[in-house]
Amino acid sequence: MLPPNAADATVAATAVAEDAAPVVVDRREGPYGEVVLRRRGRHFEIIANGCFLMDTRDGRSERLLVRAALEELPEGTAAPSVLIGGLGVGFSLAEAAAEPRWGAISVVEREDAVVDWHRAGHLAPFSAGALDDPRTRIVRADLLEHLAGAGEGYDALCLDIDNGPDWTVTEGNTGLYGPAGLAACRARLNPGGVLAVWSAKPSEAFEERLRRAGFSRVRSLPVEVSRGVPDVVHLAVNG
Structure with a gap:
């Protein structure tokens, strides 16, 4: 000592x-x-x-995003599939890969640079080798375009895009949190599937948009931070 x-x-x-x-x-x-x-x-x-x-200082809310979605799924859902929207610094993907109950894990990331930073080693410790997990598939695409297209359904959508529903850095990301984006989410979710959305702050307005879009069991899980308002994981069920 x-x-x-x-x-x-x-x-x-x-x-x-x-x-x-x-x-x-x-x-x-x-x-x-x-x-x-x-x-x-x-x-x-x-x-x-x-x-x-x-940043890589505190991944609690990013891990909760995935963990809470799994816990919200109907009991007995076998090998559920999850789509993670945004690779980021890798906390959400690492959480999913560490859980053997997940089946297929798809990660939609539109920035080639972010994927490269995990492959090249700068961010590799934070994704903890999850990109090499045989369940993991990296989809290099814009998330909203991917959701709006034809394709397989998912049991869970775990979205960590920009700073959340009420404060987006990239203008095009705003559409994800509006009626069209939420409709696309519902269309790609299996019945009883869970939508989990990370936000840099609570948003009652977004919760109301989720209800209007047809989601049920809408609730929010706050994660206290050292300064400012808490991070939030919004949860909603398709059906």
């Missing part, structure tokens, strides 16, 4: 490192604008079009 003064010095050094100026690891220009991976101390951050999206 470290002597008290050494332990204090370690804590102080860690705090200084995490408050250090960010270092750009990679910068890409794609069809949806600029996406940047930055390192700040021992953590990584994803920035889209100059706006902070997510």
